[in-house]
Amino acid sequence: MSVRLTRRGLLALAAASLAPAMGRAQDELDPRLSEAAGESALAYVVTGDLEVDEASDLGLAGLTAALWARTTVEPGTPVAVALDEDDLSLLSFLYWPITDSQPLPSPQAYARLNRFLRTGGMILFDTRDGDLAGTGAPGSAQALQRLAAPLDIPPLGPVPADHVLTRAFYLLDDFPGRWQGATVWVEAAQASAEQGAFGPSNDGVSPVVIGGNSWAEAWAEDEFGRPRYVIGSGYDGERQRELALRFGINLVMYALSGNYKSDQVHVPELLERLGREQGEPPPLQVPGLLP
Amino acid sequence: MTRLGFDPLLPWPFVAALVALALLAAGLAWWRGLRGWPWRGLAGLAAAAALAGPTLETGVRRGLSDIVLLVEDQSASQSLPGRAEQARAAADAFAERLTARPGTELRRITVGDDPDGTRLGEAITRALAAEPEARVAGTIVVTDGQLHDAPSLPATAPAPVHVLLTGQPSDWDRRLVVEEAPAFGLIGQPVTIRLRVEDQGAVPDEVQGRAVTLRVSIDGAREEVVAIPPGMPLDIPVTPEHPGQNVVAVSIDPPEGEPPQLTDLNDRAAIQIEGVRDRLRVLLVSGEPHPGSRVWRNILKSDTNVDLVHFTILRPPDKMDGVPVDELALIAFPTEALFEERIEDFDLIIFDRYSVRGILPSAYFDNIRRYVENGGALLVSSGSEAASVESLHLSPLGAILPGRPTGLFLDAPFLPQLTGEGRRHPVTAALPGAPDPERTDAPHWGRWLRMGDVIPEPDAEVLMTGDEGRPLLIASRVGEGRVALLTSDQVWLWARGFEGGGPQAELLRRVAHWSMKEPDLEEESLQVQLSGNLGLIVTRRTMEDAVGPVTITQADGATAELTLEPAGEGRFTGRWQAPGPGLYRLAEGELSRVVAVGPSAPREFEQTVATGARLEPLAQATNGTVLPLSEGVPDLRTVSVERQAHGEGIQRPWIAITPREAEAVDGLAIRPLLPPWAWLLLVVGLALVAWLVEAGRVGRRRVRA
Numbered sequence: 001m002s003v004r005l006t007r008r009g010l011l012a013l014a015a016a017s018l019a020p021a022m023g024r025a026q027d028e029l030d031p032r033l034s035e036a037a038g039e040s041a042l043a044y045v046v047t048g049d050l051e052v053d054e055a056s057d058l059g060l061a062g063l064t065a066a067l068w069a070r071t072t073v074e075p076g077t078p079v080a081v082a083l084d085e086d087d088l089s090l091l092s093f094l095y096w097p098i099t100d101s102q103p104l105p106s107p108q109a110y111a112r113l114n115r116f117l118r119t120g121g122m123i124l125f126d127t128r129d130g131d132l133a134g135t136g137a138p139g140s141a142q143a144l145q146r147l148a149a150p151l152d153i154p155p156l157g158p159v160p161a162d163h164v165l166t167r168a169f170y171l172l173d174d175f176p177g178r179w180q181g182a183t184v185w186v187e188a189a190q191a192s193a194e195q196g197a198f199g200p201s202n203d204g205v206s207p208v209v210i211g212g213n214s215w216a217e218a219w220a221e222d223e224f225g226r227p228r229y230v231i232g233s234g235y236d237g238e239r240q241r242e243l244a245l246r247f248g249i250n251l252v253m254y255a256l257s258g259n260y261k262s263d264q265v266h267v268p269e270l271l272e273r274l275g276r277e278q279g280e281p282p283p284l285q286v287p288g289l290l291p
Numbered sequence: 292m293t294r295l296g297f298d299p300l301l302p303w304p305f306v307a308a309l310v311a312l313a314l315l316a317a318g319l320a321w322w323r324g325l326r327g328w329p330w331r332g333l334a335g336l337a338a339a340a341a342l343a344g345p346t347l348e349t350g351v352r353r354g355l356s357d358i359v360l361l362v363e364d365q366s367a368s369q370s371l372p373g374r375a376e377q378a379r380a381a382a383d384a385f386a387e388r389l390t391a392r393p394g395t396e397l398r399r400i401t402v403g404d405d406p407d408g409t410r411l412g413e414a415i416t417r418a419l420a421a422e423p424e425a426r427v428a429g430t431i432v433v434t435d436g437q438l439h440d441a442p443s444l445p446a447t448a449p450a451p452v453h454v455l456l457t458g459q460p461s462d463w464d465r466r467l468v469v470e471e472a473p474a475f476g477l478i479g480q481p482v483t484i485r486l487r488v489e490d491q492g493a494v495p496d497e498v499q500g501r502a503v504t505l506r507v508s509i510d511g512a513r514e515e516v517v518a519i520p521p522g523m524p525l526d527i528p529v530t531p532e533h534p535g536q537n538v539v540a541v542s543i544d545p546p547e548g549e550p551p552q553l554t555d556l557n558d559r560a561a562i563q564i565e566g567v568r569d570r571l572r573v574l575l576v577s578g579e580p581h582p583g584s585r586v587w588r589n590i591l592k593s594d595t596n597v598d599l600v601h602f603t604i605l606r607p608p609d610k611m612d613g614v615p616v617d618e619l620a621l622i623a624f625p626t627e628a629l630f631e632e633r634i635e636d637f638d639l640i641i642f643d644r645y646s647v648r649g650i651l652p653s654a655y656f657d658n659i660r661r662y663v664e665n666g667g668a669l670l671v672s673s674g675s676e677a678a679s680v681e682s683l684h685l686s687p688l689g690a691i692l693p694g695r696p697t698g699l700f701l702d703a704p705f706l707p708q709l710t711g712e713g714r715r716h717p718v719t720a721a722l723p724g725a726p727d728p729e730r731t732d733a734p735h736w737g738r739w740l741r742m743g744d745v746i747p748e749p750d751a752e753v754l755m756t757g758d759e760g761r762p763l764l765i766a767s768r769v770g771e772g773r774v775a776l777l778t779s780d781q782v783w784l785w786a787r788g789f790e791g792g793g794p795q796a797e798l799l800r801r802v803a804h805w806s807m808k809e810p811d812l813e814e815e816s817l818q819v820q821l822s823g824n825l826g827l828i829v830t831r832r833t834m835e836d837a838v839g840p841v842t843i844t845q846a847d848g849a850t851a852e853l854t855l856e857p858a859g860e861g862r863f864t865g866r867w868q869a870p871g872p873g874l875y876r877l878a879e880g881e882l883s884r885v886v887a888v889g890p891s892a893p894r895e896f897e898q899t900v901a902t903g904a905r906l907e908p909l910a911q912a913t914n915g916t917v918l919p920l921s922e923g924v925p926d927l928r929t930v931s932v933e934r935q936a937h938g939e940g941i942q943r944p945w946i947a948i949t950p951r952e953a954e955a956v957d958g959l960a961i962r963p964l965l966p967p968w969a970w971l972l973l974v975v976g977l978a979l980v981a982w983l984v985e986a987g988r989v990g991r992r993r994v995r996a
Binding site for chain 2: 029034035037038040069070071072073074087089090092115116119120121167168169170171202203205246252253256257258259260261263264267270271
């Protein structure tokens, strides 16, 4: 406890994050986070690697701009999150690029991360090694295992062909980023589609999405709106960048509206049933008796 | 009876040896030609007999009295006019005759009321089992023959069973029979109750076949009247209107007739139908995907009783990205189907951060307004759009929303508080974690970060406030429907556990169900729970400071008053003990409830015309008979066992008991056949005779003479 109090004294930004229990309501809030809560801003984990963090910031800014341009979701400025200090309960979507040099978050940070996952938050883990996939190169995959081990992550499986991620906004059959082809993992399908790792209370939404396609780099733009990182070449590269943005939009839709799109399949049937059940009341056996 | 026994002084072999010795000695004497040899032998045998110890055993026996059982049915059905006197007169007459009869014991057994009706069979079986079978000389049952446990009757009895039926040959009764009534019914869907009016006994001609006036009333509401012929089954459709007990009171007008029918008690019935909600259909319209939509979905999807139809505006009409339609997963919002054709099918419509963007024509908002005014439920959870020109408040729906936005939207953290009304209102009362104004340092739920500013409508109830007392949750009634407005979109922070979180699921669930008129969440309600034996627990919820006493009216018009005690904010409770089963109407102010306690028509009065049908087999099996008391009290005779025990006398019929002449052995007296000195005298005398004979004194004198 003394460690936490000391930190709080030192780091004003962390104040809100360290108010875990009831009765601390008058603690100062981090204005960035409270704004993020109001505007559903996207957030990324600060890794300490300046290049990666810049890519994350620019990438989420690019995705935010695409959301503003194309959808009803209009998120605020992306938020950089220091896992050891910031309260995650004000956020909905967290982009977590994996680097080898990343230090392990503190146990308190893991407790906050687990609560974040359990209460409906979503984390996109990006190992950014999609270009090396299949080469058996060590590195990010091991770093991911090291970082994610303390998290309550449900059993994972490759994204099934009919997963909501493939149709949350755009129709997609692949989820490219700067790289493409690497498998993307979500919570494995449960016996019942309605039941996710945290039971029916989480609407069957996978709390984590894991892949290695270096999405932030695909979403990133410079100050003139030009791609920040090279993707492929010519038209194919442009197409891949567009599909990466579409994946980003689908992912944000999935994080914010859950399995809404999988309900849609049943809507016509539901409407049909509504009409059928509200049929004419049976005729009265005794005329003029009861309404 | 007396019997000879032996009590040998020495073991039998010694006695046998002595007998052998005596015979041997006699034989030797005969061979030697001694004239006294028989006497010698006799003396020896007498000595052996003395050792064998012959005894006389005398039993003490006693004649036993006969037992006659007199079983009197004093159940409620025997209280019908004339029957009680008739039964008592008959029972007393037999009791007098039987006690006057020597050697006869009388057992009087009374059968009273039982919740299961008249348990006469059980009483007879028990009374017979309690008496020694060999002494029971007869059983006389005085009853109307309406017993409810005929299977418990014994198949036979050791002595005649006579049944004396009360009632008159002119007895008749008209009763209401509920043939079929469902215990549960979906709210709003008619269920069928099948009734029949049945005539029993000697129905007078002026009543026979005449139509019966049947009255039906649900929950004490206005009666519906219909004329039906007796004997015909009738289907009545009734519709449970609310969850919980729906009481259908059915009665027929007592028929005119001379003599009057036996009882009016079986002319009415109360049928309780538990109202069950059908699956609730909820339409959730999200104006945009935001973290709060997940909270709404989680609450509605985890309720298995809800069919959720959810639409989210993913792309507003003014944003285009040039992506071909076949690469989009977007579907058109079926507005016509939802807001024109099917709108009445929904139990609740929720608008979540919905901004008016020209997607819904204003005619559809008019439809929603009409839907609410006709009894629908609307919930609006608004975000920053409420303060903008795209606000729902500026649509035709604004007319029914319980607050008017000022255009101000506050981005400042605040702690949601319950208002005074909110602490009483069932939607927010006792929400866990609510901040207590008197204990500000106690733990409470977390803050929210932004809200819109609205001016509440004067007739709306502000249940929660946010920043500086600005209304946060407002509830109001519009026409027959209800509307609730939440002026912040931050309820999801409670779900996330921000600053400890809060009861978001409970709050939203209650708001939703209140708007759908869940009776448990009514502000002004009078609820009655049955508790224990005829006990009623009355709970009155109110937004007022005090409530008057509850007036309880019984079926016969008698009233009682119950004063309720405060039990927490907006709750008053009391307990009342009903004097008996029946229908009770509880009323306080404008609220009233009808509650059925126990069976509405007591089982005793279901059937009242006396009949011997159920007891006849037992009477026949035991040579007994069934006689109506209306022809007078029969004579009492005795016959021997296994003979017919009833018959027609000169003046009146007779019934008989069968004396059993049972005896009991009380004891056994054992006396020696002869005292020891007599044995000695016998043995010595015989020996002396042998000596005298052999000495010639007896035989020679005789020969000489």
